[in-house]
Amino acid sequence: MSRRQVFKGAMIVKKDEKIATLIRDVGVDADFDTFFEAFKATYPKDWARVCHRYEELGRLNKPGKRTSMANPPKHMEEVFRAFHKKLKERGQTPEEYLHILGLPKSERPQFQDGEPPRELSKMLRGAKHKDMQRRILAVNRLGKYRCEASVKALREVLSDDSSQEIRMLAYEKLSRFGEEDLPSPTG
Numbered sequence: 735m736s737r738r739q740v741f742k743g744a745m746i747v748k749k750d751e752k753i754a755t756l757i758r759d760v761g762v763d764a765d766f767d768t769f770f771e772a773f774k775a776t777y778p779k780d781w782a783r784v785c786h787r788y789e790e791l792g793r794l795n796k797p798g799k800r801t802s803m804a805n806p807p808k809h810m811e812e813v814f815r816a817f818h819k820k821l822k823e824r825g826q827t828p829e830e831y832l833h834i835l836g837l838p839k840s841e842r843p844q845f846q847d848g849e850p851p852r853e854l855s856k857m858l859r860g861a862k863h864k865d866m867q868r869r870i871l872a873v874n875r876l877g878k879y880r881c882e883a884s885v886k887a888l889r890e891v892l893s894d895d896s897s898q899e900i901r902m903l904a905y906e907k908l909s910r911f912g913e914e915d916l917p918s919p920t921g
Contacts, residue, residue, distance in 0.1 A: 741787075741790075745780065745783045745784045745787050746777070746780045746783070746784065746813075747780065749813070750817070750831075750835060751832065751835055752773075752776075752777060752780070753813060753814070753817045754817070754828045754831045754832050754835070755828070755832065756769060756772050756773055756776060757769065757817065757818075757821075757828045758827075758828035758829060758832065759772065760772050762821075762827065762828065766810075766811050766814050766815075769814050770807065770810055770811070770814075773810060781806075784806045784809060784810065785806050787803065788801065788803055788805060788806050788809070791803050824846065825846075825848075844878075844910055845877060845878050845879060845880050845907075845910065845911065846878065846879055846880070847879075847880050847881070848879065848880075848881055849879060849881040849883065849884075850875070850878070850879045850881075850884075854883060854884075857872050857875045857876050857884075857887070858872075858876075858883065858887050859872075860872030860875070861873060861876060861887050861888075861890070861891050866897055866899075866900065869891070869895065869897070869900050870899075870900060870903065873888065873891055873900060873903050873904050873907060874903070874907075876888055876907065877903075877904075877906075877907030877910070877911075880911045885908065885911060885913060888904045888907055888908050889904075889908065889913075889916075891904040892904040892905055892908065892916065892917060892919060893917055898919065898920060901919035901920075902919045902920075904919070905919040
């Protein structure tokens with residue numbers, strides 16, 4: 735007997751755009767209840783998909799077991815809080831976020847000026863880790879924030895790392911930052 739599965743498509747189509755628009759419309763300081771009522775009124779089809787997915791997951795579970803998804807209002811609260819956190823980390827307003835989403839992907843900013851809001855020391859340690867995948871992840875994360883510490887760390891990776899692939903990645907990130915006088919990554 736095969737196991738029934740739930741459709742894995744997006745519950746909220748163009749979620750970032752819709753959430754940013756609603757937060758802009760209800761006000762950045764609005765509480766979750768105001769946002770939630772506005773979401774249900776503005777996007778009833780998306781709300782129906784969220785509820786439907788929860789019901790589908792509930793039918794798949796054995797009796798007495800919880801679903802892998804929070805109930806729909808709680809799920810929407812998690813979405814609301816996660817989006818506010820994203821805006822805070824980026825230091826953006828919903829209008830600025832929507833403006834960036836409206837740009838073609840080729841014109842969107844590829845990095846931010848300034849230090850990352852958290853975990854800079856973790857990123858710096860990751861750039862020196864012995865595991866190659868962790869070093870690649872750290873270089874990619876450092877490449878998202880142009881600041882003195884990330885430029886210094888990427889220059890160290892460029893000159894000291896044993897992997898040419900990681901040196902090339904650091905070179906690309908530094909070039910994108912506009913850094914000059916970079917040593918060759920193939921040497």
